[in-house]
Amino acid sequence: MKREIMMRVHSARVYNGGTYGLLKLVPVEGILPGDIEPGQFVQVDVPDCKGAFLRRPISVNFVDYEANELWLLVRAAGKGTRSLIACVEGQQLSVILPLGRGFSMPEKGGRVLLVGGGVGVAPLLYFGKVLKDNGYVPEFALGARSAGDLLMLDEFEKYGPVHVATENGELGTKGFVTQLPAMAEDIAHIACCGPTPMMKAVAKIAKARGINCEVSLENAMACGLGACLCCVEDTDHGRVCVCTEGPVFNINQLKWEL
Amino acid sequence: MGTLSVNIGGLELQNPVLTASGTFGYGEEYEDLMNVNSLGGIIVKGTTLLPREGNPGPRMAETPAGMLNAVGLQNKGVDYFIDHIYPRIAEKFSTEIIVNVAGSTVADYEKVCEKLAPLPRIRAIEVNISCPNVKQGGMAFGTTTAGAAEVTRAVRKAWPKTVIMKLSPNVTSIVDIAKAVEAEGADCVSLINTLMGMAIDVERRRPYLSTITGGLSGPAVKPVAVRMVWQVAKAVGIPVIGLGGIASTRDALEFIMAGATAIQIGTANFIDPSISEKVAKGLAEYCAANGLKSITEIRGII
């Protein structure tokens, strides 16, 4: 069930000189809804931001039910996200959650690879935890421009082996995630989130090798509730709202030319 | 009769707050977040004779205090509405359900009305002659007095219950259009639909919207809408429903003082999904605080 709740910034930290921020939010009253799934997103009303008129969609980065915390990992893409990153402890935000359809649980047995690029790694952290809790051994393939853009590696390591690639070669394999040795091995299932060109490159590999593959889309949104029809994507079952039918789609559903 | 009850051309509403077509889905999208039945009514997405895919993405761009949209009347068609959506929402909601009707030809409008007419819970239709996002029909009818009159005449024949004509602000004289639809038997007018606008992404050197131009809504359009409601309310005898940028009780009061009998809330639902319920409560509080027996006491006082 969707809810609008007031949340308080419990802790806020920035990465890479303010290019990214991690907000840990707790409900002002009561406990977090128990039905938040990995790959779902929230709609945040950005406080004190001139020009950010609409809410901003942000993925669920992590849910810590013990600490009653929702984590959001944010990249400064523009005015709204910059204001979010500038939030300080104690600040209150209105958040609508949980929204959309998240990642599906892979079939048991084969290797499960969670592939993230840039801030697209965000939803993979909670998915990794849920997979581990359910007896899977997820592996992470994370890519970024430079070492400073690779976020939360210590957190990812809690839930499975982490393979990294940087475009400038500062850390891990030099190049894109698709060039990681971990990508060349046998894979049964991929969950992917990142810039569209990267997701398309991953989808192309998955398609060629018959790997089951899900991607998380970031179409521009207004309501996030399925009411305005602004966020549509063409799929095998027509033009659908990414905010309700997605943001996670199986690549076979999409009309991407791969 | 409650303090807030109003009559929009034969249809009695428990309060003047409606939700604007295309911004509130079929009400179900918001039911977790608010009490839909606390409203005077909901106006569902533009409904056409045949299913419509709408425009390709991107369909949305944020602008100062507003947004542009280019949805283009995506809907599954009137038959799907009747068979699948209506039974569900008629069961769920006790508030008025108004269908926004759109078409590419006059015959389309007529046929949609004929199909909807037997549904007992649909007691009013809002006729969209003002959508800026479709190539044929839509706004084309709403921008000339002859076109607006022609659609009104046809709809009036096919629809025995309340007819609300939704007017476009993209005209030289909205008063002339309002008079033309009143003369053809419209029970009520609603205004404004979105204002034609455009925004360019200078980094990528291309428009944000796939259709280049789109419809502007939100607080940015409110002063234009208040002005038009005021002008039209003075010029016609039928009730006027005001909308455009309403995001608070004060905004709603502004439209009522300008002459609106009822109001609609659109884009503001995206930011605060329970804003419509809050405005209905706020209007009740305003009446109590100011000793009004009826909200109509302040209607058109300007």
Ligand SMILES: Cc1cc2nc3c(=O)[nH]c(=O)nc-3n(C[C@H](O)[C@H](O)[C@H](O)COP(=O)(O)OP(=O)(O)OC[C@H]3O[C@@H](n4cnc5c(N)ncnc54)[C@H](O)[C@@H]3O)c2cc1C
């Ligand atoms: C489901 C979903 C999940 C997301 N998860 C995350 C997440 O976990 N972390 C995260 O950091 N981000 C996430 N995003 C992306 C995030 O929502 C955007 O970066 C944010 O909305 C940008 O807002 P802003 O105010 O910072 O940028 P703005 O100032 O609004 O714009 C930033 C840039 O985008 C361009 N732009 C603005 N409007 C449009 C438009 N209509 N079409 C194309 N370009 C446009 C501008 O020109 C500018 O260059 C997610 C998006 C979606 C849809």
Ligand SMILES: Cc1cc2nc3c(=O)[nH]c(=O)nc-3n(C[C@H](O)[C@H](O)[C@H](O)COP(=O)(O)O)c2cc1C
């Ligand atoms: C995303 C979106 C979709 C819309 N779809 C319709 C529609 O299908 N039919 C219609 O008559 N108006 C439609 N409108 C216009 C609104 O009903 C309303 O007239 C306009 O947005 C001005 O009100 P607001 O500023 O409160 O949003 C749409 C507006 C938006 C933002």
Ligand code: FES
């Ligand atoms: S953002 Fe409104 S329908 Fe998806």
